[in-house]
Amino acid sequence: METVKEKKNDPKKTATIKITGAEAIIHCLLAEGVDLLYGYPGGAIMPVYDELYKFQDKLTHVLTRHEQGATHAAQGYARVTGKVGVAMATSGPGATNLVTGLADAQIDSTPMVCITGQVPRHLLGSDAFQETDIIGISTPVTKWNYQITKASEIAEIMAKAFYIAKSGRPGPVLVDITKNAQFEEFEFSYEPCKGVRSYNPVPKPDKNAIAAAAELINAAKKPYIVWGQGVILGKAEAQLKAFVEKTGIPAAWTILGASALDTDHPLNVGMVGMHGNYGPNVLTNECDLLIAIGMRFDDRVTGSLDTYAKQAKVIHMEIDPAEINKNVKADIAVLGNSKETLELLLPLVQKNTHEAWHDEFKKRYQIEFDEVIKNDIHPTKQGLTMGEVIEEINLASKNKAVIVTDVGQHQMIACRYAKFKQSKSNITSGGLGTMGFALPAAIGAKMGAMEREVVAVIGDGGYQMTIQELGVIFQHQVPVKIVVLNNDHLGMVRQWQELFFDKRYASTVMVNPDFVKIAEGYHIESKRVSERKDLKATVQEMMASDKPYFLEVKVEKEDNVFPMIPSGASVSDIRLK
């Protein structure tokens, strides 16, 4: 930022000093407040790396061990800070390795800017070395993308990239920069983007719709809130709390909405969805009013749409007009930012407690507790459960940790049992279900919030998809806590094989290496727990450490996650066993 200002403050300098495109990219990043980025160098992005070398006192570049790791680290950083995460890669394979992270950020609305090098303009389309059409490849998985072929475009496009990534419903943007544009010299000046004429990021809430919504809410006997990540992205946590407390409406969350309201809040009734809580799923089909706030009725949330909340009126508060009536028809749609919408709604709704209605949730919680939860977190059988490990992390961290999860059984168990006291504490790959997400995302989360405890909870399958990022943890001494819940299986797929494919365990048994030795190879303090008696003390030791720490817990090999809505079934038909 300073460098840019210095040049701007001195008109003579601005007029005479020309910089290269590569240097301009650094100034753009600094002007956008970026001080940390993740990436991997290569031929077509080398001029930018040369500038990163010169600016390393202002801008930290973290060398991940694979470009996919760079995107997930940038996502973890973005999810924990609310700022734009930045990842950089070279052309060709460097660029294609970003695709999974882009797709993940797109479906989970994560603000991210990816910068890729590209072959020089005169070689475009010639099948040059490490040339790939990353604009074509990334189009379906980016909010926006652009190929810069001359240096004079850099300032405007980079400003636009950051603006688009973070505004409205956030998402990933990819900027591809040909090598000639990185070398070209030009007169640089930077202005942040304030708007794009064809893009209306935040629709204004319609007061009539809000009044109509309030009327429905005040008249409802069994209203029910399901909130999603829109509350967190819209910074509406306080407004949600005030709204829930005034109306007394039971409130449940989607997996990405977790932590927007304290887990222990009396009006927080739990998680919806395939492995969500019993009451929140079943009672979706008994409420008379469903109030959806910043969520998109994903199929993992709704189960069969034909039998989803058909008895209820639906209010859908949402920033993205394309989500309205996409899956579930809204009786009242309120477009806009969740914070603004809830602020306008709050004075119009009446105080209530809905005690009898809450009792329905309590009754069902008791059923779920007796059938499932008790055995998950206070097991009496011999083998360790994933649930009890999460419970120990809760206790040792006093519910204050950021929990980063991968994808599968451990993820569902962690999201079910982790307790949160602070927003932006549950970081997981929700929509895309990207195995390999957690380890690099935890690196980004920790570097984005050094004051917070970050615990990555990962299965033995997903861990090995990005295990090489241990190198980053070691090199940069990133003090994340890594907990691998090892059941020597691809557990979730195995569970489906058990339940729906007559126990034909095709390719779900994992013969695993010695994970402790691998972590030791990276000089990371490591422990393995195989027995219950060692669990508490070891988790406490891990949480007390101020260094990176690896913990492998050998859990029961063939445990299943319940409750479960079988794929395509109704939320009413959720199974407890």
Next chain:
Amino acid sequence: MEKQWFTISVYSENNVGLLNRISGIFLKRHINIESLNVSKSEIDEVSKFTIVVHTTETWVHNIVGQIEKQIEVIKAFYHTDEETIYQESALFKIASNLLFDERQIQNIIKDNNSQIVTVARDFFVIAKSGRRNEINEMYEQLKPFGIMQFVRSGRISVSKEVMQISTLLNEFQEQ
């Protein structure tokens, strides 16, 4: 829900890559584009896509939502055939001798309100604008005489309702 014909109109910036972005939305849903036309619109520097699809209203609603969400798209609409005025254009290339040997051809040209746009030594070209079925009819009439080349354009259409794109653009710019 029953499938029917819809005309999707998209007002957008004229940028490289936008066509790819828009066609991807159809690809993602496995929906075939029946016809596509891209041209300038009534507003300077604003392009207009006219896309014809055969699908359900639910799908077309979702598709238009996804199209409109693209950064460089200003506004997208969908209309049924009854709500639009629409046409296609076709060119027929036919051997020149037939124009003189087969008197019927001249009647076909007249009856179909089409024009001869060029006559060369070996061939002549007929242009016909109209509804798809009118062009098809003319095609069937000419076919027995031998058509050297035939091409038909995508649908172009204007809506009967007012499309306030300029007002929208001004609103966006003020924000």
